[in-house]
Amino acid sequence: MTTEDRAAADRADDSRYEAVASRDARFDGVFFFAVATTGIYCRPSCPATTPKRRNVTFYRTAAAAQGAGYRACRRCRPDAVPGSAEWNARADVVGRAVRLIGDGIVDREGVTGLAARLGYSARQVQRQLNAELGAGPLALARAQRGHTARVLLQTTSLQAADIAFAAGFASVRQFNDTIRAIYAATPGELRSARPGPTGHPVRIAPSGGRAGIPLRLAHRTPYATAPVFDSLAARAIPGVEEITGTAGQRIYRRTLRLPGGPGIAEVAEQPGPAGGWLECRLHLSSLRDLTAATQRIRRLFDLDADPRAVDERLGADPALAPLVAARPGLRAPGAADPHETALRIAAYPAGPAAAAALVRTYGEPLTELTEPTEPTEPSGGLTHLFPDPAALAGAALDELPPDRREPVRALATALACGNILLDPGADRDTAERLLAAIPGIGPGRAARIRMRALGDPDVFPGADETAAHRSGEGDAPGSEAWRPWRSYAFHQLRTAGADRPLTAAEE
The missing domain is CATH 3.40.10.10 (DNA Methylphosphotriester Repair Domain)
Structure with missing residues (x-):
C-alpha cells in the first residue's frame, strides 16, 4: 500500500x-x-x-x-442489521457473489456451485472476496447461518438439533461451535435470552392455526410503505397474492416457490414514520428455506436500500425535489420470484382475470405445504403457486391475449432451459441483452425485468417517454444525474402519476 x-x-x-x-x-x-x-x-x-x-x-x-x-x-x-445497498448496486463478481450467498447458494450447492454460477473458479472467487471483504464464501455463509440459528432459537420452540440443520449446518457439533464463537453463548443460553412478549411483538396473528416463524425484517429509515403496498395491491394475482386489512394496517400475503417446497409469506404495512423494520411471518414446507424466503421478501420490499443516499441524489434535481420531499424513503420494489415477475411483465397487458386463469390452469395447487409440526392447507385467498416456466413453455396459453402468447412461451422456454438466468447472481447486462432479443419482449420490457426481477437500482425503462418528458426540460430518459439510483427516479415519477397509470396486471 x-x-x-x-x-x-x-x-x-x-x-x-x-x-x-x-x-x-x-x-x-x-x-x-x-x-x-x-x-x-x-x-x-x-x-x-x-x-x-x-x-x-x-x-x-x-x-x-x-x-x-x-x-x-x-x-x-x-x-x-439491513444489508449494504452497495451489493444491490454492484454488478461485479463480488456483488453478485454476496447476493448469491445471501440467497443461501453456498448452503445448497457449496462453494463450487457458487463459483459455477459466477463463471469463475472457486479459487478466484475466494481470492476476490477475501481481498475486498476480509472473508471468503464459507465465512460469509457461516455468519448467515449463525444469524438464522439465533432467529430460530429466539422465535420458535424447535429442538436445537432441528434448528441446526434448518439453518444449514452440517452437524449439531458445528452448530454448537459456531454459536459459541459468534455469540459467546450456548444455544440454550441464547434461547433463554429471547425477547419477552413485549420485546418482540408481531402484529400478524397466526393464520389457520399455523404459528409460522415471526420475524422483524430490518431496514433503514425512512420507508414509505404506503406506495409499496399500493403497488402490490394493484398488481396482485388472485390465488398467488392478496392484500387484507385497511390502509395503514394492510397485510400482504403471497405464496413462494422455494427449494424445499412451497411457502407462504405475510408482511404487515408499517404506518407512520416509527420503527426500522417490517413485521413478517413465514410458513415453510422446510425450515431449511428460511434464509432463501427471508432474502426474497427483503428483495421484494427493497429492504436493503439506502434511502438517505437515494433521496439526497434525486432531491438535488429541481424536477424531482418536490416528489422526494413528498415521499421520502420511496422504495423500488423487486421480486419474490424473478421468473414469475419476468413472465408477468412479458404477459402485460393481460388483466387480472387472465392472470388468475393462467394460475388456475398451469399453477400448482397449494396442497403440499407442510411445516415440521403443523400441517396446513390453502390459506385464505392463497391457493396456488405461480406457474413454473416449464409448465408454460409448451402451453397453449389461451388465457392470454393472442399477441402475448408466443413471447411468454419463448421466455418460459429460455428460463426453463437455463438459457437466461435471473438468479441473484445473474450478469445483468447479459440477461437484459438476451431478454431484449426475444420477439415480443424488446428493450422496454427487458429493462423492466432487469429493474424488478434482478433488482437493479439503476434502470430507467426507456419506453416511458412521458415520464422522461415531465422529468424536466431537456432531460433524457434516465438522466445521468440520477445515477446510480435511476430506478428510484422512475418510481418517484410513476408514483406521482407523471407517467401512464399503473394497471392491475402491469409489473
Missing part, C-alpha cells in the same frame, strides 16, 4: 469513527466496528459507550469481524 493509499484509508476510518461516535444508524450494515479491549464487534449505532479510537478496528462484513476472533455484541445485535 502506497503512502497515499494509507492516508486515504485512514481518512475513511476517521469518517467511520465519526459515524460510530454519533451512533448513526444510516451506516448499520455498511460496516462494522470491533473493540480490542472487549473482544466484541458492533453496528455503528450501538448505544454502548463509544470506545476510544485506538481500540477500534473496522470491517466490511460481520463475517470478517468474526474471522478476526470477535463475538457479536448482545446489546446491538449487529447480525440483524
Whole structure:
C-alpha cells in the first residue's frame, strides 16, 4: 500500500469513527466496528459507550469481524442489521457473489456451485472476496447461518438439533461451535435470552392455526410503505397474492416457490414514520428455506436500500425535489420470484382475470405445504403457486391475449432451459441483452425485468417517454444525474402519476 493509499484509508476510518461516535444508524450494515479491549464487534449505532479510537478496528462484513476472533455484541445485535445497498448496486463478481450467498447458494450447492454460477473458479472467487471483504464464501455463509440459528432459537420452540440443520449446518457439533464463537453463548443460553412478549411483538396473528416463524425484517429509515403496498395491491394475482386489512394496517400475503417446497409469506404495512423494520411471518414446507424466503421478501420490499443516499441524489434535481420531499424513503420494489415477475411483465397487458386463469390452469395447487409440526392447507385467498416456466413453455396459453402468447412461451422456454438466468447472481447486462432479443419482449420490457426481477437500482425503462418528458426540460430518459439510483427516479415519477397509470396486471 502506497503512502497515499494509507492516508486515504485512514481518512475513511476517521469518517467511520465519526459515524460510530454519533451512533448513526444510516451506516448499520455498511460496516462494522470491533473493540480490542472487549473482544466484541458492533453496528455503528450501538448505544454502548463509544470506545476510544485506538481500540477500534473496522470491517466490511460481520463475517470478517468474526474471522478476526470477535463475538457479536448482545446489546446491538449487529447480525440483524439491513444489508449494504452497495451489493444491490454492484454488478461485479463480488456483488453478485454476496447476493448469491445471501440467497443461501453456498448452503445448497457449496462453494463450487457458487463459483459455477459466477463463471469463475472457486479459487478466484475466494481470492476476490477475501481481498475486498476480509472473508471468503464459507465465512460469509457461516455468519448467515449463525444469524438464522439465533432467529430460530429466539422465535420458535424447535429442538436445537432441528434448528441446526434448518439453518444449514452440517452437524449439531458445528452448530454448537459456531454459536459459541459468534455469540459467546450456548444455544440454550441464547434461547433463554429471547425477547419477552413485549420485546418482540408481531402484529400478524397466526393464520389457520399455523404459528409460522415471526420475524422483524430490518431496514433503514425512512420507508414509505404506503406506495409499496399500493403497488402490490394493484398488481396482485388472485390465488398467488392478496392484500387484507385497511390502509395503514394492510397485510400482504403471497405464496413462494422455494427449494424445499412451497411457502407462504405475510408482511404487515408499517404506518407512520416509527420503527426500522417490517413485521413478517413465514410458513415453510422446510425450515431449511428460511434464509432463501427471508432474502426474497427483503428483495421484494427493497429492504436493503439506502434511502438517505437515494433521496439526497434525486432531491438535488429541481424536477424531482418536490416528489422526494413528498415521499421520502420511496422504495423500488423487486421480486419474490424473478421468473414469475419476468413472465408477468412479458404477459402485460393481460388483466387480472387472465392472470388468475393462467394460475388456475398451469399453477400448482397449494396442497403440499407442510411445516415440521403443523400441517396446513390453502390459506385464505392463497391457493396456488405461480406457474413454473416449464409448465408454460409448451402451453397453449389461451388465457392470454393472442399477441402475448408466443413471447411468454419463448421466455418460459429460455428460463426453463437455463438459457437466461435471473438468479441473484445473474450478469445483468447479459440477461437484459438476451431478454431484449426475444420477439415480443424488446428493450422496454427487458429493462423492466432487469429493474424488478434482478433488482437493479439503476434502470430507467426507456419506453416511458412521458415520464422522461415531465422529468424536466431537456432531460433524457434516465438522466445521468440520477445515477446510480435511476430506478428510484422512475418510481418517484410513476408514483406521482407523471407517467401512464399503473394497471392491475402491469409489473
